[in-house]
Amino acid sequence: MCQNCDNCSVQGAQIMVSYRKRGNVWQYEISYKDRFGKYKKLRKSGFTHKSEAILAASQTQIEHPNLSSAKSSEEPLISYYKRWINIFKKNVVSKITYNKYQNTAQHIYEIFGDLKLKELTKLKYQEGLNSFAKTHAKRTVSCFHKQIRACLLEALDEKIIINDPSRKAVITGVERPKVNKFLSYNNWSKLIKNLNTNKIDEMIIFIAAVTGMRYGEIVGLTSKDIDFKNSYLNVNKTWDYKYKTGFMKTKTTSSVRKITIDNQTLYKLKEYLKLHDIPDKQPIFMNERNHVMVSAEINKSLTNKLECLNIPRITFHGLRHTHASILLYKGVSVLSVSRRLGHSNITTTQSTYLHIIKELQSQDQDKIVSILDNVTK
Structure with a gap:
C-alpha cells in the first residue's frame, strides 16, 4: 500500500477500504455489502495522519465484523429505543406498561437528546441518570434504568455497541419525606365523621376509609356496582385514571369480590347518587367534565383534609392500610381481612401486616395464660 498518495484502497472479497486526504485531514471509507447484498459505505474523517485513519478503519472492522452494526451505531439512542419498544414490547405488555415505556422514551429525549448509540459512554449514561435522579424517587430511577438497560443489552447482542454503558450504574434518587403508613383508630374515626360525602373527592376518601x-377500584365503581338490597359493593373492574384508557380488569382475579358495607355508608352513597345524577355505565366519581381525579389530586385533597383536622399526614393508600389494621386490631380474622382487601392469598396479608399480627399474637398469649389460670385455680 502506498504511504504517500492521497488516494489508496485495499480490496477484499466483500469489503473495500479507501483513504483520502481532504484538506488537512485524512478520511477512511469502507464499502461493504449488507445482509441484503447491497453495497453500503461507512466513512469517517478528521485524522491528522493517514496511519491514524488506517488504524481506525482496522479497529472498526475488528469491532464490527459485519459492518452493518457500525452503521447502526450512528443511530440516536432515542430512535433505537422507540423501535425496540415498538418491536419487542407493544404487542406483549399491557397498554399501561407500554405507556410507561413511552414515558421513558420522553425522558430519554429530554436527557440525552439525539446522542448516538456509539457516543453513549458510561460517564455520559451516569450523568444522564444522575440528572433524572434530581427530580425523581430512587424507585422511579431504578425502573427508568432497567428499561433503558434492556434496550442497550439488545444493541450489545446485535453488536451495534461493543460495551454496555449502563453496566454497574449507580442508582440514586430524591429522598421523600417519611409519611405515616396508617392512622390511629381515633384519627380514622375523626376523619370519617368530618368528611362531606356530597363532594366527589371527600366521598372517595370516605369509601377508601370504610x-x-x-x-383504581373505587373510581371504577358505577351505580350498578352498589347493591343497596344486600349491602355490598361489587368490585369487578378498575378505572385507568392515569392513562385514561377507561375500564380495566382488576389487579388479580382474587381482586374481584363483594365488600360488605354498613347502613350509614349505603345511605351516604344513595344521597350522593341523587345529588350527582350519574348515568348507569359511567363511573360515579367522574365529574361533569368527564374527568376522574388522578392519584396526585386525591392525595392533595386528603392531605388538606388531614391538615384541617390536625391529623398526621398519610397517603391515600395509607387509608387501605388503616382499614386493614383496625379490622385486625378489632379481632377480625386474617383470612377475612385478606378477602376484603382482595389479596391473592393470605400470605400477602400476613407479610404486609406482620407487625400487627405479632402484636396481636402477644396479646393472645396473655389471654391464653389468663384462661388457663382461671381453669387451673
Missing part, C-alpha cells in the same frame, strides 16, 4: 379498596 372499605380498604384500592384507588
